[in-house]
Amino acid sequence: MALTLAADAALIRDTALDFFAKRSPVGALRKLRDDKDALGFSLPLWRQMGELGWAGFLVPETYGGAGFGCLGLGLVLEGAGRTLAATPLLATALLGASALTLAGGDRQKSEHLPALAKGELLLALALEEGAHHAPYRIATAARHDDGGFRLDGEKRFVLDGHIADLLIVVARSSGESGDRRGLTLFLVPGDAAGVTRTRTRMVDSRNAATIRFDGVLLGEEAVLGRVDEGAEVLDPLLDRACAGLAAEMLGSAAEAFERTVQYLKDRRQFGVPIGSFQALKHRAAAMFCEIELTRSAVLAALTAIDAGAQDASGLASLAKAKAGDAFFLIGNEGVQMHGGIGMTDEHEIGFFLKRARVAQASFGDSAFHRDRYAELGGY
Amino acid sequence: MQDAAAFRAEARAWLEANCPASMRGPMPDDEIVWGGRRASFKNPESKLWLERMAAQGWTVPTWPRAYGGGGLTAAEARILDEEMRRLNCRSPLQSFGIWMLGPVLLEYGSEAQKEAHLPRIARGEIRWCQGYSEPEAGSDLAGLKTRAVLQGEHFLVNGHKIWTSYANLADWIFCLVRTDPTAKKHEGISFLLIDMDDPGIRTRPIQLISGASPFCETFIENVRVPQENLVGGLNNGWTIAKKLLEHERKMIASIGERQRGAERSLSEFAKTYAGTRDRRIADAVLRDRIAQQEIDQRAFQLTQRRAAEEAKGGSPGPASAMFKYYGTELNKRKFELLLQCLGTQALGWEGDGFAADELRITREWLRSKANSIEGGTSEIQLNIIAKRVLGLPD
Numbered sequence A: 001m002a003l004t005l006a007a008d009a010a011l012i013r014d015t016a017l018d019f020f021a022k023r024s025p026v027g028a029l030r031k032l033r034d035d036k037d038a039l040g041f042s043l044p045l046w047r048q049m050g051e052l053g054w055a056g057f058l059v060p061e062t063y064g065g066a067g068f069g070c071l072g073l074g075l076v077l078e079g080a081g082r083t084l085a086a087t088p089l090l091a092t093a094l095l096g097a098s099a100l101t102l103a104g105g106d107r108q109k110s111e112h113l114p115a116l117a118k119g120e121l122l123l124a125l126a127l128e129e130g131a132h133h134a135p136y137r138i139a140t141a142a143r144h145d146d147g148g149f150r151l152d153g154e155k156r157f158v159l160d161g162h163i164a165d166l167l168i169v170v171a172r173s174s175g176e177s178g179d180r181r182g183l184t185l186f187l188v189p190g191d192a193a194g195v196t197r198t199r200t201r202m203v204d205s206r207n208a209a210t211i212r213f214d215g216v217l218l219g220e221e222a223v224l225g226r227v228d229e230g231a232e233v234l235d236p237l238l239d240r241a242c243a244g245l246a247a248e249m250l251g252s253a254a255e256a257f258e259r260t261v262q263y264l265k266d267r268r269q270f271g272v273p274i275g276s277f278q279a280l281k282h283r284a285a286a287m288f289c290e291i292e293l294t295r296s297a298v299l300a301a302l303t304a305i306d307a308g309a310q311d312a313s314g315l316a317s318l319a320k321a322k323a324g325d326a327f328f329l330i331g332n333e334g335v336q337m338h339g340g341i342g343m344t345d346e347h348e349i350g351f352f353l354k355r356a357r358v359a360q361a362s363f364g365d366s367a368f369h370r371d372r373y374a375e376l377g378g379y
Numbered sequence B: 001m002q003d004a005a006a007f008r009a010e011a012r013a014w015l016e017a018n019c020p021a022s023m024r025g026p027m028p029d030d031e032i033v034w035g036g037r038r039a040s041f042k043n044p045e046s047k048l049w050l051e052r053m054a055a056q057g058w059t060v061p062t063w064p065r066a067y068g069g070g071g072l073t074a075a076e077a078r079i080l081d082e083e084m085r086r087l088n089c090r091s092p093l094q095s096f097g098i099w100m101l102g103p104v105l106l107e108y109g110s111e112a113q114k115e116a117h118l119p120r121i122a123r124g125e126i127r128w129c130q131g132y133s134e135p136e137a138g139s140d141l142a143g144l145k146t147r148a149v150l151q152g153e154h155f156l157v158n159g160h161k162i163w164t165s166y167a168n169l170a171d172w173i174f175c176l177v178r179t180d181p182t183a184k185k186h187e188g189i190s191f192l193l194i195d196m197d198d199p200g201i202r203t204r205p206i207q208l209i210s211g212a213s214p215f216c217e218t219f220i221e222n223v224r225v226p227q228e229n230l231v232g233g234l235n236n237g238w239t240i241a242k243k244l245l246e247h248e249r250k251m252i253a254s255i256g257e258r259q260r261g262a263e264r265s266l267s268e269f270a271k272t273y274a275g276t277r278d279r280r281i282a283d284a285v286l287r288d289r290i291a292q293q294e295i296d297q298r299a300f301q302l303t304q305r306r307a308a309e310e311a312k313g314g315s316p317g318p319a320s321a322m323f324k325y326y327g328t329e330l331n332k333r334k335f336e337l338l339l340q341c342l343g344t345q346a347l348g349w350e351g352d353g354f355a356a357d358e359l360r361i362t363r364e365w366l367r368s369k370a371n372s373i374e375g376g377t378s379e380i381q382l383n384i385i386a387k388r389v390l391g392l393p394d
Helices: A009-022 A026-034 A045-051 A070-082 A090-104 A105-117 A231-266 A278-307 A312-341 A349-361 A365-378 B002-018 B044-056 B074-086 B097-106 B109-124 B238-253 B266-274 B283-312 B321-345 B356-368 B378-389
Strands: A123-126 A143-146 A149-158 A166-172 A183-189 A195-201 A209-220 B128-131 B147-151 B153-166 B172-178 B190-194 B201-206 B213-226
Touching: A009 A070, A026 A349, A045 A183, A070 A090, A070 A231, A070 A278, A070 B190, A090 A105, A090 A123, A090 A166, A090 A231, A123 A149, A143 A166, A149 A166, A149 A183, A183 A209, A183 A231, A183 B378, A209 B153, A231 A278, A231 A312, A231 A349, A278 A312, A278 B283, A278 B321, A278 B378, A312 A349, A312 A365, A312 B283, A349 B172, A365 B283, B097 B109, B097 B128, B097 B238, B128 B153, B128 B213, B147 B172, B153 B172, B153 B190, B153 B201, B172 B238, B190 B238, B238 B321, B266 B283, B266 B321, B283 B321, B321 B356
Parallel strands: A123 A166, B128 B172
Antiparallel strands: A143 A149, A149 A209, A166 A183, A195 A209, B147 B153, B153 B213, B172 B190, B201 B213
16 A cells, blocks of 8 residues: 555645635634634535535445545545634544445435535534543443334534534443443434533534433434444444544644744744754654654555555554644644744634644544554554 | 566565575574675575575665666565565675665766675675764764875875774775865865775774674774775765765664564563553553554654655655654664563673573663664754754754
């Protein structure tokens, strides 16, 4: 597998970089935040992404998508990360499309995928229940009820949860919290009876929600995949989440780094640019190395997922761990190297620091993924 | 790709037919072949293997055939490397001539110099060493003082080099010398090839903290060097010196891969020496540190591969500083972790009570400390990245 981009992939990357730079600069996120925008993202912008085919990148052509694969979508996410663009790319185009294509039945696919590919259907993955990523520590109960299921529980930190048309809910249909077996995935309309959604305002100005399920009644047709075997879908789904988010984090980290290096060249103290000081040079050079390693890890993970490679899970955890550490480091150093101006809300570098922290916690932080990498490696 | 498959089949068949049985498998230190006038072969099959590979041009697969190389493309050389790994073939020849001098001679050497030196490097007939550092010129390499004065057809060379790897075993030395003491320090340096078979050259091994003596001091006293041994023109040595350093950094950056200490993984050592719980490493802190190391090593290897694909066999460029910095820091970290895994079993120096592997790891841990010093310190590499990659001002 090559780690350099083919011409078509390079074109996608360049298109995405240009698109987000022109239509969704960091100022767009600030405006959404300051306006307390109800959606939390720009619907017209999302429609344009739908027209470009990005919403349906992972949707097979038979359902109106591009069938381009995770590498292509990862490159778009990297571009979005450059400007911290708040979009449904991760929750809908990556996770929603992946869940439906990996586990959906024919009816579920033909009902939802065409609308998703057009950018007209928003999804969200309702997984987490505690303050830390723990994909099998699920207590939300799916009890068999009159030929269907009855859903009770509470989900937190559901990205795009407050606006999703359709929720993918991970619930426990048997076994104990912590068991890998006994999980079932359900498709639940966001406005179903018994669903209560509370938007949470996150430090990075992105969208998330706490969602309660009180006796939500579901038919058999709501089951996505097989009953009790949800982890078989959830694991590859989370691999994609990690690789895709790592790609977005790579874009954000690279942008924050380049802005910081530029500031080191521009800012003068003691009559010289502060970038001439070795104390700053060495730290900048070390950050450069971390970005280069992260880029290789992200490309390897996305490529491995598309190829269905044996070590895709390990590479996904590797990419998430590296991206988490690199973005964390650069977010912090970015503010420090900008000095006082970096502490102001007016300057944009702080947006990167905030996003780094939220992105790191999403789908498992670096420590989680080091542990998973070790476990997959047999130690 | 048809050609690639054909070449792979051809290389595989040749290796299977020609690589002696004892050359397939790990190489003990005392069977490493460095070549040279005084080469000795503890295992006679090492000699046979070297001769067969050299005749094929595969000690230097990408060099032109005219100079003893295999004339392979970068892609073919990668295939050959993969096939050699598949069969566990030993490297037939370790050589600073191959890793460092050869590439710059190919780029800067005269036709006569290429013809005189490259085939002898390829066949392992001449062992080279590197005369760069001096007692007063370490990180500030361009401050070197070894003088070469042109007298008719010869340079008269006087000076004192240090950290010359294996100078006591080498036949020739490629040397940075000062030819114009009045010019700015980078502009008065020349690159000279010197035959060490001269009574004016003395070497003295330096014992290191590891107990080994891989480095020497080299004293050069009134040595006459023919003018034809000047590479790349008078006072033009710094350009060549920097280019050669890029090749050296690339070589040192891969240190973790080449070293034998890694036949057992860190996690296996941890399990053996620090215990397991539920078949995992019992100590969660140690486990996390090992995972961090494994992740960084893998990401680093992926980055080396990506850079090789992007460079398409070209010169490593300033990015070599990143590989030198990161690779050596990783290798040092690996040995720190190995010591943590082995506990007091890694604290022996010699004799009873310690397995040979344990003693070797202790010595290699000490040796690894030099990785981030030799070939330009980590701090110098960071300076190079800051200046030449990031464009930060002086």
